[in-house]
Amino acid sequence: MGDFSRRDGARHPHHPPTYEISDRDEIKAVTAARPHPVEDRGFTCMCAESSQGAHLTDEAVRLRDPLSPDGIPARHRARWAAAAPERLREYARALARGEDEPGLPRGVPLGVVFSWLGAVREEPRDAAWLLAERAPVRLLAGAATEELAWAVRETDRAGLEGAVRFFASEEFTARHPKRRRVADTARDRLLGHARSHRPGDLPVLERRLLRTPQDRVRRS
Helix, strand or coil: CECCCCCCCCCCCCCCCECECCCHHHHHHHHHCCCCCCCCCCCCECCCCCCCCCCCCHHHHHHHCCCCCCCHHHHHHHHHHHCCCHHHHHHHHHHHHCCCCCCCCCCCCHHHHHHHHHCCCCCCCCCCHHHHHHHHHHHHHCCCHHHHHHHHHHCCHHHHHHHHHHHCCHHHHCCCHHHHEECHHHHHHHHHHHHHHCHHHHHHHHHHCEECCCCCCCCC
């Protein structure tokens, strides 16, 4: 399922262009709401349909509407927000409700944010997948490179997964070269994790992570 056009033009700012439904009860609800019988073959993905399609029932529209408080996208977003780290949960809930740019949480270690980005999700392509990418990256994008590098030193394995994804992303690689200098300890951890677990990101990291003259990162 995916992009959804309401008659009034309203949109949820974090609704993805496509997403999957794999929960059996949700699949049954969607298929039952269609005007014509649909054979249940255990599918997990449905193509996008406009809410203005004449073949959609009111119930089908309600289930698929990203702004419906009890629709399937809202359920997926609520599930994602509930799984957020405790200190980030209210921020996640604000995004799930549809706030475009809620206030940033204060005092949350960047290592926790890396772990949030790198955490394995049971439903990685549900209607919250875009939020799961955007929300942590928004918190990381404003941090200084030195702070990010120190967090790489301290984070766990999930955090390293998230850190590699962030450092290989455009949010970091588009920075000025002077702001892409990473101390050797952090650089080695990032390259080592990418080499073992995300080899597709390795060439980007090798090109874009610039060395510092020496490993001078100190805890402030």
